[in-house]
Amino acid sequence: MAQLEHIEAIEKRLWSAADTLRANSNYASNEYFMPVMGLVFLRHAYSRYLMMKEKIEVNLPSRGGKTRELTKEDFSQQSAIFLQPNAQFDTLVSLPDSVDRAKAIIEAMESIEADYENLRGVLPKNEYQELDNEVLGQLLRALNPDELKKISGDVFGRIYEYFLTRFADQKAHDGGEFFTPISIVSLIAHVLDPESGTVIDPACGSGGMFVQSARIVEEHGQSPTERLTFRGLEKNATTIRLAKMNLAVHGLEGDIQKAITYYEDPHELVGKADYVMANPPFNVDEIDADKIKNDPRLPFGLPGVNKKDKVSNGNYVWISYFYSYLSEKGRAGFVMSSQASSAGGGEAKVRQKLVETGDVDVMVSIRSNFFYTRSVPCELWFLNRDKPKEYCDKVLMIDARNVYRKVTRKIYDFSPEQEQNLLAIVWLYRGETERYLDLVSSYCKRTIDQAAVCVEAEVKSDAGDNPWPLIDFSAGILSLMKSLEPFLNTLPQELDIPGPHEVLRNELTISREGFQLDVEAFVNSCSEQRVAWEKQDTGNGELKKAVVRLAPIAEASRDLIKQTDLIYKLACRLIETCEKEYNAKASDVWMSRDIKRTCKLADDNRALAVEHLKQVRYFWKQAHWLTERFPEAKLCDVEGFVKLVDIKEIEANDWSLTPGRYVGVAPEQEDDDFDFEEALREIHVELQDLNNESVTLAATIKKNFEELGV
Secondary structure: OOOHHHHHHHHHHHHHHHHHHHHOOOOOHHHHHHHHHHHHHHHHHHHHHHHHHHHHHHOOOEEOOEEOOOOHHHHHOOOOOOOOHHHOHHHHHOOOOOOOHHHHHHHHHHHHHHHOHHHOOOOOOHHHHHOOHHHHHHHHHHOOOHHHOOOOOOHHHHHHHHHHHHHHHOOOOHHHOOOOOHHHHHHHHHHHOOOOEEEEEOOOOOOHHHHHHHHHHHHOOOOHHHHEEEEEEEOOHHHHHHHHHHHHHOOOOOEEEEOOOOOOOOOOOOOOEEEEEEOOOOOOOOOEHHHHOOOOOOOOOOOOEOOOOEEOOOHHHHHHHHHHHEEEEEEEEEEEEOOHHHOOHHHHHHHHHHHHOOOEEEEEEEOOOOOOOOOOOEEEEEEEOOOOHHHOOEEEEEEOOOOOEEOOOOOEEOOHHHHHHHHHHHHHHOOOHHHHHHHHHHHHHHHHHHHHHHHOOOOOOOOOOOOOHHHHHHHHHHHHHHHHHHHHOOOOOOOOOOOHHHHHHHHHHHHHHHHHHHHHHHHHHHHHHHHHHHOOOOOHHHHHHHHHHHHHHHHHHHHHHHHHHHHHHHHHHHHHHHHHHOOHHHOOOOOHHHHHHHHHHHHHHHHHHHHHHHHHHHHHHHHHHHHHHOOOOOOOOEOOOEEEEEHHHHHHOOOOOOOHHHHOOOOOOOHHHOOHHHHHHHHHHHHHHHHHHHHHHHHHHHHHHHHHOO
């Protein structure tokens, strides 16, 4: 099966199955939370076990014709969990209804904890006794679809994170604050770009910062278990269990201590951490000032104390702690309330001292609705104790509030390409021009590749066939028209005023012929662009020319989408007119089954073609977005978006670190640049979300009435 291309659909289907079971039981989401996460953990552990088992068995030594047994150490070397037979997911799924499934699951969890000291007391066990046997059976089967039995990579690790996301959205545990959205964590991790050393998260929640750090190391072709050491602090015992499970499903371990970070520092890492990553609680006002006034983690002093001897706002306590943990070459990236960057009073004095160190590196403004527990905007702060000398008196300001993707009516995130584009700015700031050019080049290449998928047989599908979606759609419509001919020829021909069937027939013929010519032109353009790309120079000047050269293909892809939609609608209207106006189904020459089959095939090819045509324009737009803003492949100020600011200007603005205060206001978009497709997508997302909410609300009302006996 295709891996990540379809993972979102799989995630949603698994969640829907699990959530439906909860909705049909008497359990609240917080009661259902840990049992489900435990089974998702177990399913992922089994998936990784099978994948590594096959790899390990090939290399097992033999003596006297007998192969050595598998051991726990074999799997530990592959960052996988060794599972006893009773802990393997297929064993649990196959249990009959007569067996106590809760007991079997508990025994499975206990066997894992017996083998792995770092997981002892972590995995859910007694929670399964609260679920009835039938619900557990359904849940086990729901989490074990056939399509996930032969997967590779970290697909189930992603599913684990997706379930964390959805439970956070439901505030199923700790008000949802245990989870930081993946797109935010990923951006922080990529900006920090960890290579090796100690990573500390003093408010680690479910451990997402550690997981993303490990992925960065893997992207560099290194082993995260060999390169990184994870240290975490967390006040909530259940959240610590989630974090350790999250690390385990990704083949990682970490020392996560239960502590209130304001007052405790069990790892004693002041001045020793290579990387600090965190999303701490915002605007806390109950920190005992007397307890922390002499804490070595406050190098800039207390930010301000109120009449109750409490710290007025904990934001700068966190910021000071993060800074204090850094080694001489350490880097930090963390989420902070947007209020903090321009706060006055004692907080402004701390901020001034921090800016004067020269270690504030990058500030990024994020719009509202990126978090599940708070809708307010925030900012990402990046500190670097080892900045190049030429940048010690400068801070890179990025106002990314207009960069987002609408996930639901209430939640936004970054698309992978939006994240990459923000990272490209940081690369240019750091002088990593090649990474920027590689990104632009990859967008151009993907534009050509997506166009080729529409028209070239050498691009194979997962099923092994040769899809030609655009050409097949055109041929399918022609076949459909021919299947209608016998019936249409039986209808009388109006000399003066054409009948409705004739109008549609003529319009369909003309539209298809025009479409066929445009497809042929598109095929020729694709071939020319592929040939040109084989000789493409990836220097900035030549890449900019490539972006200009690819613009006609991008525009043609949009036009072809409109044409395919029009032609298919005309064909459907012609069929409908024949059946309703001329009673076609009663005719011996009307082959309903063949017509329906041909129409369905044409629609399938239309949908496939549209999917790839949209990607053609999408990837071209990403390349154009970058080259338009940074034409010289060098960092430059972009009005309303990016500015490299020196400390003198920051001092003149009350030491504010709010990007919007420096970058100015973005110019208004021209009407020609309005993204109609994106606007429609957002409307669809909002409508779908409202429909889902209405179904949930209706079910709740129905249940309440039943409980009242109404």
